[in-house]
Amino acid sequence: MSHPLSVWSSEQLLGALHEDNGFFGYSVEWLVRPDQPFHILARILLSCYQRRFFVDLERECWMSRTVITYGTFDMFHIGHLRLLKRMHEMGERLIVGLSTDEFNALKGKKALVPYEERREIVEAIGFVDLVIPERSWEQKVEDIRQHNVDCFVMGNDWAGQFDDLKELCEVVYLERTRGVSSTELRQTLGRLVSDELEIAHVLQLLKSMHANLE
Secondary structure, rough: OOOOHHHHHHHHHHHHHHHHOOOOOOOOOOOOOOOOOHHHHHHHHOOOOHHHHHHHHHHHHHHHOOOOOEEEOOOOOOHHHHHHHHOOOOOOOEEEEEEEEHHHHHHOOOOOOOHHHHHHHOOOOOOOEEEEEOOOOOOOHHHHHOOOOOEEEHHHHHHHOHHHHHHHEEEEEEOOOOOOOOOOOOOHHHHHHHHHHHHHHHHHHHHHHHHOOO
């Protein structure tokens, strides 16, 4: 059986190649000459179409991926937003496992913003597709299986700590936004509150001294 391209003329092959010209970011003019044999032109055209097919296939597979991450997302800030946006760009569907107040207590930490309000904030982000409660360390394995996760992503401050999940999916650690974190915000807020309490204490002492002088 003859190949479908065999019914094409050399002029038709040349026209198809020039229509495809530039798709891969470079010109095929240097490769195609009107005097080239028919079978060479056909092979070049098939190669271009095959490359186009695999590029499209790779793009489709990439964009159909499900990405999952976990965190407290307390005092939601620009660093959180940028990190989630980068995770969203790694696939089509982004799931966020949000630490509950009870789980944070088990971890020895306390969020300033309660779980329900943190959940409402994260759910309001347009590129977050699903928010689920994180109640334990162990649930990640089941979450990955239940939601058919392709990629597990965390900030690089967790680097290496979830490598055991590589048996289930890809594991990626992304660099966080420098100079901003919930911990730093809490520390700054703590200093401000401490300063205010100290000022209030000094004012109280001054009032007492003024009362004694009277």
